[in-house]
Amino acid sequence: MRPLIGSRHGCTHQECSIALCETCLPKNNHEHPLVEYLMPKRTYSLEALFKSVPYLLNPKSEEKTETKTLWQTDVKSIGIYFCAHWCSPCRDSTPKLAELYKEAQESAPGFRIVFVSCDRDEESFNNYRAEMPWLTVPLNASAVLKEYFWDPDIPSLYILSSDGSILSRRGRPDVSRKGIEALKTWGRGEKLPAP
Secondary structure, eight states: OOOOOSSEEEESSTTOOOEEETTTGGGOOOSSOEEEOOOTTOOOOHHHHTTTOOEEEOTTSSOEEEGGGGTSSSOOEEEEEEEOTTOHHHHHHHHHHHHHHHHHHHHOTTEEEEEEEOOSSHHHHHHHHTTOSSEEOOGGGOHHHHHHTOOSSSSEEEEEETTSOEEESOHHHHHHHHTHHHHHHHHTTOOOOOO
């Protein structure tokens, strides 16, 4: 197998595991559209990070929200929350995070969370997102974000400033340590002080 050259392209459907480089892309046919993956350890704007996400789903309905509304409002930072219904640590931490988030929205409306599911099927995905108060990336539109932020340990919470720079790669431990103060700090677009 040859190494990938330049940028990588992959399928947004989670059942497909395809990764092609610029050289191989024109030589291969695939049944689904392919998207360009982001290069790890580079900083991207929110617009670039969410380019492959055409819309976000509201938690309790199929109503769609334009993705660009995330960075076209007074949002100072965004948490990208990776978790799954089948994961017991996720089932423990999600309700706590949801309560803190609801409370923080009253005093720190500059912070948003977006759910990226690691569920394996649509039914689990829909049931789990209905328990959350934040917007959700559609199940088959999350491949680029999962690849860029790859972390085998879920739940995980990455905090990004409105310009796309990473404020925290350890959002979940930060929330465990600081509680609502973490969300309020991120709502101002600031990093937490080191422990």
